[in-house]
Amino acid sequence: MRDQGNQCSEQLGERLAARGLRPTVQREHVYRVLLQDRDHPTAEQVFMRAKKGMPDISMATVYNCLDALVKCGLVKEVNVDRAAMRYCPNMHEHWHFRCDNCGAVYDIDLPPSRLRLELKVPKGFQPKTYEISMRGACPNCAQDN
Ligand SMILES: [Zn+2]
Numbered sequence: 001m002r003d004q005g006n007q008c009s010e011q012l013g014e015r016l017a018a019r020g021l022r023p024t025v026q027r028e029h030v031y032r033v034l035l036q037d038r039d040h041p042t043a044e045q046v047f048m049r050a051k052k053g054m055p056d057i058s059m060a061t062v063y064n065c066l067d068a069l070v071k072c073g074l075v076k077e078v079n080v081d082r083a084a085m086r087y088c089p090n091m092h093e094h095w096h097f098r099c100d101n102c103g104a105v106y107d108i109d110l111p112p113s114r115l116r117l118e119l120k121v122p123k124g125f126q127p128k129t130y131e132i133s134m135r136g137a138c139p140n141c142a143q144d145n
Pocket residue numbers: 099100101102103104137138139140141142
């Protein structure tokens with residue numbers, strides 16, 4: 001998709017180096033897997049996908065790569081359904097929509113700054129981050145009903 005390839009590996013190399021982590025082909029590969037399908041895969045799913053382009057990558061390596069990507073701020077851990085941790089490479093502030101029917105998790109870009117003004121937080125609390133998760137039917141599943 002487009003020619004983000006080189007840009008992505010440069011950015012990755014820089015980010016890893018900044019945290020004292022080594023850029024490796026595995027880390028780059030796992031990052032690419034995450035960028036490719038933005039459906040918030042679990043580590044298990046990342047592993048299955050990573051194996052396609054790199055048949056001898058191990059689950060332990062995938063965990064290590066995900067950990068490095070999270071540490072260097074390129075990937076976020078998302079816990080949408082209180083089950084397995086999912087991974088999201090969208091570092092812009094956004095929320096998640098989980099489809100009750102197919103289980104897919106979508107990014108929802110809403111302007112959090114606007115909602116922030118409308119949220120009433122009890123006196124004395126100083127929120128720094130907001131997390132909103134929505135559930136329902138995704139467009140594909142909504143059509144079927
Ligand atoms: Zn769905």
